[in-house]
Amino acid sequence: MAESVSTEARSDDGPIPPPRRKLPIFTIVAFAIVAFFAGGIGGSFQAKLTEVQKNDNASFLSRTAESTLVADESERFVPIQYLPGFVVFHRDSGLTDADRAAVADARTAITRVEGVDVEDMTPTEFSADGTTAAVFVPLLASRDGTDVTGDELVATEEAVLDAARDAAGDTGLEVYPAGVGGLLTAFIAAFEGIDSSLLLTALGVVVLILLVVYRSPVLWVFPLLSALLALGTASMIVYFLADADIITLNGQSQGILFVLVIGAGTDYALLLVSRYREELHAYPNRFDAMIRAWRESVGAITASAVTVTVALLCLMFSELNSNKGLGPVAAIGIACTYVVMMTFLPVSLAVAGRWVFWPRQPRADHAVDLATHGMWGRIASWVGRHDRPAWIGTTLVLLVLFAAGIGSLNTDGLTTTESFTTKPDAVIGQELYTEKFAPGAGAPAVVTANAGTTDALIAAIAGVEGIATGPGAVCPQVDYAKARALLAANPDLANAPSLGCPPAALTVTPVDGRTMINAELADSYDSPAALATIERLREAVHAVPGADARVGGNTAATLDVQQSSVHDRNLIIPIVLVVIFAVLAVLLRSLLAPLLLIATVVLSFAATLGVSGFVFTHVFGFAGTDPAFPLFAFVFLVALGIDYNIFLMTRVREETGRHGTRSGVLRGLAVTGGVITSAGVVLAATFSVLGILPLVFLAEIGFAVAFGVLLDTIVVRSILVPALAHDIGRTIWWPSALTRGRP
Structure with missing residues (x-):
């Protein structure tokens, strides 16, 4: 009608x-x-x-990061870039002759998988206790500067595992992925x-x-x-x-x-x-x-x-x-x-x-004034009667929440194996590989430098704590074209044990006066110990006169990501605060109100960090958080938390023009209380859904934003802000004309 x-x-x-x-x-x-x-x-x-x-560390970094510069230089020496990975075969009671034959068949089958850098595969390794074998499977990451997509890497890794498991059959021989390639593809697959x-x-x-x-x-x-x-x-x-x-x-x-x-x-x-x-x-x-x-x-x-x-x-x-x-x-x-x-x-x-x-269709019954109706009207009245104790009490509660858990918040970063809330096969495989073999194999630190300083650099690198000390641990980069030509002429060399660095005739030829050196780490590539080794390694090679050396590789890229995260956090948080203050000042035509609103939201953010630190460590059992966690949590919580204060204070300003500041605060709280609380519950619920993905970082962000939004809507916006504004009165609108209106 x-x-x-x-x-x-x-x-x-x-x-x-x-x-x-x-x-x-x-x-x-x-x-x-x-x-x-x-x-x-x-x-x-x-x-x-x-x-x-793009989910790899190199894609996260800027073009000027040291590991990125090394990656770019490396393509001049090794035009085919790969992600080092392994397929691990394990039997608790020890590998049988049939198992060893199955491993050999699996290696042959893997060489037929498209996307595997077959020419760089090395002979199969067997652990000293005879329970585990590892086949090195480098996955093609780029060729002549053209990157392989994440979906293609996952498909290749799945094909490799299918080939290996088909060869193993139903004999009880366990087959797992491991290494950078296996863990990265597990990470990418987590987003499927x-x-x-x-x-x-x-x-x-x-x-x-x-x-x-x-x-x-x-x-x-x-x-x-x-x-x-x-x-x-x-x-x-x-x-x-x-x-x-x-x-x-x-x-x-x-x-x-x-x-x-x-x-x-x-x-x-x-x-x-x-x-x-x-x-x-x-x-x-x-x-x-x-x-x-x-x-x-x-x-x-x-x-x-x-x-x-x-x-x-x-x-x-x-x-x-x-x-x-x-x-x-x-x-x-x-x-x-x-x-x-x-x-x-x-x-x-x-x-x-x-x-x-x-079935609750609103009619034109003139029941517009909702300020005296319902639960939120009663809450507003209570806030008005107890404004000062209310805002002081809630402030103290937020400070206690911050102090109680902030000491448990570890932002030093997570290893790749610690980054999953579940335990995918790649994590099991990596743990087996780290236990049974040289943990730093397959993902060396890469040093590029001026060619005339190679000997001095090798000596400096070998003396760094955390660098492997076995034969061939620190060597110039092999020229694979030369090595393949040598193997073609002498096939028996393929099974010869490694006795150290290759002869100079098989190493890369300097390009524009630069060369490349690989250094095997003594620890797993993404462990805190390996990251510390990269810091010491950079200090050592940077000190070699005339070398102009840079350190890259997978571990260096992880370190650069973590250091950039800290830089971004320290730079962006103040910028965000200034920007939000400017927007609020224009919106509310006040300088004092924006300062107070930002202070309340920052206090809420601090309380959320404290609670998150306690819950992550003592409830969820996470090993820590990514260094980027505080920045992400801040941007979402402060920006979204200010949202609810905007919804409240714009209505308060509207009501202030008709009823005065203190009455306007209470009327604004009563009218908007239900809808803003509902909005907060919706936003908290949607962010908590991030926890269904098996990644610690997203689970932590989901929890922090969900808890922080609820804290903001239920405590900060419902009690702290209106109580503080009611106590201050019309001065909160300084220096606008509203400061001269009714208190």
Whole structure:
């Protein structure tokens, strides 16, 4: 049934004029149509994002990192780059003759697998106790500068394992992957299904929460459909940018993009729908109600989107390409979410009519003033009566939470084997290999330097603590073309034991006066001991006169990632704080209020770090956190935590103009309490879904953001901020004109 033209609506404060229709209606409708088709088309790109992911350490680093410079130089000496890996064969009671024959058959079968650098495979190793064999299987990572994709590496590794297990048969001989190649492909494989299992779980959680919040079997469809359209549009944009190498996308960024769009989109929808329901009580015409709701919501939602987007873009100041990539990836997600939620969602809701709220359809009964109704009205009254004890008490609680667990938070990094919440075969294989063989084999430190200093460098490297001391541990790079020619002429040399470094005739020829040296580490390539060895090695070779030496390799790349993470954390956190302060100052037209809001959110962040440190160590049993964890947690918690303060304080400012500051604080808290708490629960639930992926870093981010958001919505935004603002009174708006209004 068509609705009549709106008449004068009333609230407890008097008449509410019809909303001014000076809105860009046609523009909004046009954007809604474009969003519908773009989101629909873009949905197919969600599954394709894994095709443009880069998950190796080298892809994370800047072009000026020392390990990156060495990797670039290495291609001049070894045009075929590979990821060193192993296939480990094990039997507790000892390998039988049949097992050894199966291992030989497996090695032969592996040489026929496409994607394996067969020419660089070495003879099979057997452990001293006779229980384990290891076949060195280098996976082609690049050839002549062309990189192999992550999906191709995983496919090659799976084919290698299939060949090895087929050869082993059903004899009880255990077969596991190991080494850099095995662990990296396990890491990449952990993200398989991210576009299905993670997304479906997040959507399922949001549907359940929205059913409870809206108490309608229909209404939840509209915000969820809008979020999916936003995700489709963002996925399409991110795909083309990553495919063109404009941004770097990895599995972590993709997972965060999915939950961020679903969570933030639902938050924006909750705010708009809540205001729309409120205005439907005042306006008989649903279009008038939506115009009013849109007008009153757009400021807070825009400020929220801008704050989060700008904070995320601050990650582009990072040294790490992974952080640089996450910034625009997540910012694109927020921007697409904002556009869809402010165009498609309001248009679709207004066109659909009041029935979408069934069975609790709002009527034009003029029950607009919600400030004196419900649980949040009672909470607001309590805050008003106990403002000073409330904000002092909550501040002390947050400080206690910080102090109780911050000492348990270890941000020194995780080894690759410690990075999984489960125990994949690659971790079991790596543990076996480290126990049975030289743990540093297969992933040497790589030194590039001026050719005339080779002897001095080898002497300096050999004297570094943590460098292996066996024959051939520190040698110039072998020229594989020369070695293959020698083997072709003398096949019997293939089975000859290694007696040390190859003769000079088989080493690489200097290029532009530079050469390359390999140094075997005494410890597993990703262990803390190996990282410490790289630091000592760099100090030693940098001190060799005239060498201009650089140290790279897999361990050096891991070290560079960790050091860059610390640099990024120390640089970006202050930048984000300054940016958020500027946005809040413009929005609230105040200098004091933004300072206080940022202080409360930083305090909440500190409390979250304390709780996270305790839970990670004493509950989950994680070995530590990635050095990037504090930065990621800060960006998401502070940006998203400020969101809820924006939603609250924009409404408080609106109410202050009519009722004074202290009354405005309480009315703003009462009216927004339910919707903001619901938004916080939705966002916390969606981020907690990251825990379904078997990676410690994402589980930690998911927990920290979920706990921090709940702490922010339940404690900081519900008690600390309104109590502090109520206690301060109109001075909180300094230096705006509101400081001269009613207290």
